[in-house]
Amino acid sequence: MNCEVCQLKELEVEHFEIREVLRCILHTIVFHRALGLVRPKDVDLELFEITYVQCGDVELEKKIDEKIDQFISWVEKHPNKKSQICLSFYEVKSKQPSWFTNKTERLYWEQWYVNLNVTQQPKQHSSKSHHTKVVVDPGESANEERSSRRAMVEASLREVLFQIIKFVNEKKDHVPPISEGVIYFPYEITMPSSSDSAFGMDMIKRMLHSGHPTMLS
Amino acid sequence: MEMDRESGKLEQIVSQFRSKILHVILNSRIPSLHHHYQQQEPLSLARVRKSDKWFNLVLGDRAAALENLNFSLRNLLDPMIIDIILVHHSSCSSSVDNLYTPSAAVGSPSDETVIERWVVQYDCARVNATPSGADTSSSYKKTYKKSIILLRSLFAQMRLLPAYRIFRQLSSLSQTYNVDLVYKVSSFSHPFSREEEGAMKEYSFVPVEAFPGRLCVSVTYRTALSDFNLEPLVSLPSNIITDYVGSPTTDPMRSFPSEKGFHATSFSIRGARPPSPSPFQRPHSWSSGFHKGLPLMQNQSLAGSPPAYRTSPKPYDVVSPQSDIYGNRIRSRLPTLQQATAYDEYQLSPPFSASASPSPPAYLSGANPVVAHHCSETAPVTIPFPLTGRNSFYLSLNSSDPSRHSLPPLSPRSSKHDASSQESPSGIRSYRKLEALRAGESPSGLSINYSAQKMVRDTKDDSGRFSGLLSSSGSPRIGFSRSSSRLSFQDDMDDCEFSCPFDVDDIDVSDSPASQNIEGKKALDFTAQSVPVGKKSQDAAVGMLVHMLRTAPPLRQDPSCYSTHSSKTVGYEGGVGTASGFFMPCKTADALEELKSYREMRDLLLSKSGTRVVRKEGTRVVRKEEM
Numbered sequence: 001m002n003c004e005v006c007q008l009k010e011l012e013v014e015h016f017e018i019r020e021v022l023r024c025i026l027h028t029i030v031f032h033r034a035l036g037l038v039r040p041k042d043v044d045l046e047l048f049e050i051t052y053v054q055c056g057d058v059e060l061e062k063k064i065d066e067k068i069d070q071f072i073s074w075v076e077k078h079p080n081k082k083s084q085i086c087l088s089f090y091e092v093k094s095k096q097p098s099w100f101t102n103k104t105e106r107l108y109w110e111q112w113y114v115n116l117n118v119t120q121q122p123k124q125h126s127s128k129s130h131h132t133k134v135v136v137d138p139g140e141s142a143n144e145e146r147s148s149r150r151a152m153v154e155a156s157l158r159e160v161l162f163q164i165i166k167f168v169n170e171k172k173d174h175v176p177p178i179s180e181g182v183i184y185f186p187y188e189i190t191m192p193s194s195s196d197s198a199f200g201m202d203m204i205k206r207m208l209h210s211g212h213p214t215m216l217s
Numbered sequence: 218m219e220m221d222r223e224s225g226k227l228e229q230i231v232s233q234f235r236s237k238i239l240h241v242i243l244n245s246r247i248p249s250l251h252h253h254y255q256q257q258e259p260l261s262l263a264r265v266r267k268s269d270k271w272f273n274l275v276l277g278d279r280a281a282a283l284e285n286l287n288f289s290l291r292n293l294l295d296p297m298i299i300d301i302i303l304v305h306h307s308s309c310s311s312s313v314d315n316l317y318t319p320s321a322a323v324g325s326p327s328d329e330t331v332i333e334r335w336v337v338q339y340d341c342a343r344v345n346a347t348p349s350g351a352d353t354s355s356s357y358k359k360t361y362k363k364s365i366i367l368l369r370s371l372f373a374q375m376r377l378l379p380a381y382r383i384f385r386q387l388s389s390l391s392q393t394y395n396v397d398l399v400y401k402v403s404s405f406s407h408p409f410s411r412e413e414e415g416a417m418k419e420y421s422f423v424p425v426e427a428f429p430g431r432l433c434v435s436v437t438y439r440t441a442l443s444d445f446n447l448e449p450l451v452s453l454p455s456n457i458i459t460d461y462v463g464s465p466t467t468d469p470m471r472s473f474p475s476e477k478g479f480h481a482t483s484f485s486i487r488g489a490r491p492p493s494p495s496p497f498q499r500p501h502s503w504s505s506g507f508h509k510g511l512p513l514m515q516n517q518s519l520a521g522s523p524p525a526y527r528t529s530p531k532p533y534d535v536v537s538p539q540s541d542i543y544g545n546r547i548r549s550r551l552p553t554l555q556q557a558t559a560y561d562e563y564q565l566s567p568p569f570s571a572s573a574s575p576s577p578p579a580y581l582s583g584a585n586p587v588v589a590h591h592c593s594e595t596a597p598v599t600i601p602f603p604l605t606g607r608n609s610f611y612l613s614l615n616s617s618d619p620s621r622h623s624l625p626p627l628s629p630r631s632s633k634h635d636a637s638s639q640e641s642p643s644g645i646r647s648y649r650k651l652e653a654l655r656a657g658e659s660p661s662g663l664s665i666n667y668s669a670q671k672m673v674r675d676t677k678d679d680s681g682r683f684s685g686l687l688s689s690s691g692s693p694r695i696g697f698s699r700s701s702s703r704l705s706f707q708d709d710m711d712d713c714e715f716s717c718p719f720d721v722d723d724i725d726v727s728d729s730p731a732s733q734n735i736e737g738k739k740a741l742d743f744t745a746q747s748v749p750v751g752k753k754s755q756d757a758a759v760g761m762l763v764h765m766l767r768t769a770p771p772l773r774q775d776p777s778c779y780s781t782h783s784s785k786t787v788g789y790e791g792g793v794g795t796a797s798g799f800f801m802p803c804k805t806a807d808a809l810e811e812l813k814s815y816r817e818m819r820d821l822l823l824s825k826s827g828t829r830v831v832r833k834e835g836t837r838v839v840r841k842e843e844m
Contacts, residue, residue, distance in 0.1 A: 028373060031369060031373065032370060035273060035362065035366065035369075036273055037273045037275065038274065038275065040274065040275075040372055050376075051377075052376065053372060161377055162374075165373055165374050169366070169367065169423040170423055172363045172366055172425075175366065178273075178365075
């Protein structure tokens with residue numbers, strides 16, 4: 001099975017925008033891959049005039065928020081760095097145990113790379129808050145600059161969402177059949193850990209499991 | 218056969234796909250349908266209807282309009298074209314402005330603009346090779362899976378297109394705009410003009426293979442909608458309500474004089490005129506409008522019993538006319554293409570709110586200018602014309618007959634039950650008469666009250682008649698006699714021109730030989746001959762209300778009062794004085810207050826009736842002294 005990879009357009013975001021941007025992108029991807037019975041839920045972003053769709057699963061939402069918290073913690077430790085979050089969908093295949101593999105094997109059939117360029121120092125307030133607010137600087141010029149920058153981020157985010165929709169529409173054959181009672185395919189969210197080398201090791205491990213070289217564009 | 222089964226499944230998939238897409242599009246573009254969806258209680262996924270589980274996308278029940286549309290577009294080979302149309306209303310808010318300003322400015326967008334056009338088509342133009350049996354069995358599964366993905370992406374994309382922002386604004390319940398979103402579904406459409414095409418973009422979803430054809434979905438949408446100025450309708454046009462009556466909550470001048478502690482019962486039973494500066498003023502006559510007494514009546518009912526006789530909801534019980542106007546305006550704005558469910562958004566705001574102090578009925582204030590004048594000065598209370606009569610009769614029964622204190626609440630409907638609970642035979646007899654009278658509708662209530670009043674006060678004077686009645690009834694109960702006197706009163710009303718109905722003593726003056734016929738048929742006759750509302754009964758109503766208030770039981774139902782009264786029921790030698798003495802400990806101050814209000818109301822009414830009342834008043838004074 002081919003592993004389809006989609007590298008999303010890089011977004012230049014500030015620290016306080018990370019949570020909203022990641023939530024929007026990750027949930028949009030999962031919604032297109034949650035092919036079980038769902039009741040879609042519209043969510044309005046607070047920082048941007050964008051509405052995205054969640055599949056309405058509470059557990060999923062919790063898991064994604066946890067991963068976003070981890071990512072934000074990593075960003076705080078590695079400021080002003082380009083970062084990447086990988087959302088992978090896989091199938092679990094049982095395999096004969098051997099030296100290098102476990103009983104079960106994950107066959108990744110789709111990977112999404114969310115590329116972020118965090119451009120600002122992390123704020124002092126807790127990153128766990130779900131509603132990070134913009135600190136408005138005094139002065140009209142600062143406000144204008146901020147609003148124009150915000151508009152750019154919004155437009156970029158909208159482009160990313162269109163990109164997801166386009167990819168989802170164009171690539172359908174590799175999607176495995178839907179299991180009964182399953183809402184969404186097994187997924188995995190990986191991000192750079194505290195050390196970059198560990199992140200690289202994760203990538204190599206994935207390559208070994210999938211059996212195909214990871215397509216990096 | 219296998220092929221037929223598979224093709225049947227595929228056809229069903231295609232049909233349901235069209236329905237689902239229509240549902241998704243309209244739910245995301247038409248505010249009224251969106252509200253219909255929002256108002257549904259979200260069921261757990263396990264309890265979702267089977268029809269809603271198609272493509273694993275739960276959208277809720279479809280509006281009736283959608284069901285009809287689905288039925289009308291059953292031909293799967295025809296394209297389904299869904300136009301989302303932005304209807305722009307005139308920016309002028311008043312019709313007057315329209316006379317002086319052009320209806321549409323030069324260069325402004327047209328009134329109706331197609332901002333999105335969705336085309337859903339099952340394209341069978343390409344004839345694929347006939348697949349094998351194994352392929353066909355899995356083809357519809359693949360088709361179904363891919364259809365699910367397509368619908369997901371369509372659902373997400375609908376939130377990213379420019380029209381979604383307008384939809385969200387129009388869906389807002391807190392604001393109304395000068396534009397509306399409507400839809401048109403058909404199997405054909407007029408092509409866009411070149412100018413329109415220039416302002417639009419097209420996006421086509423990747424078709425889904427659905428042997429022997431494929432499902433194609435595309436959208437042509439306007440990229441910029443800033444030309445359509447969404448003007449929020451902030452101000453409402455002025456609308457002068459000529460017959461607005463208002464309520465105490467809105468008009469501080471109109472307030473219930475409840476704090477004055479009116480107690481009609483004490484006043485009426487006592488009968489004696491409390492010390493007043495004007496000896497010629499009758500205590501139980503209206504001095505300034507007859508509305509003043511009504512709050513007392515209501516208070517009594519509320520205190521002693523549930524306000525069962527609260528008047529039926531009247532259209533003039535408008536406390537917040539603004540909301541009513543707002544609601545009406547909004548409804549008129551909605552285009553006919555909008556679904557009826559658009560009105561659902563106005564249910565939050567209740568158009569009418571029942572006020573504790575209801576405003577006086579418009580018909581009364583309009584019919585009787587005197588009353589209308591009083592309305593401006595007194596508490597705006599509805600005059601439950603027929604009901605109050607009955608209820609006051611109940612009240613008078615309660616007050617005068619000890620057995621009546623166990624009467625159920627003041628509900629004209631419950632009179633039957635009341636009768637069953639009575640211990641005294643006369644009480645039961647009275648109730649039977651009341652039943653008969655009630656059958657004859659409102660005016661009988663009036664006459665009952667008057668007669669009751671008369672009986673309470675003038676038992677000795679009319680002892681001849683009443684005693685006769687008493688003897689015939691075999692019971693000295695006043696209730697019994699009251700009914701009889703009612704008959705005579707009704708005759709009086711018919712005979713004489715009753716210009717001052719609030720002068721209860723007039724009944725005594727023009728006494729005619731009492732009729733001992735206490736059958737209900739006579740009551741019905743009275744009903745037929747009763748003074749019609751709006752003519753002479755205007756005054757009769759005033760008098761009736763005075764009487765009711767006088768005979769009404771006190772707000773604070775002191776059992777001791779009733780028990781004391783029971784011992785003094787027989788033999789009104791003391792006459793009104795006895796009764797007054799009975800009630801004196803309870804309601805003296807209240808009676809005085811009540812008297813003052815009656816006096817004021819009466820003065821106003823007397824100014825209308827002229828000197829005749831004064832003459833009658835003198836007669837009444839004489840009669841009271843005799844007692």
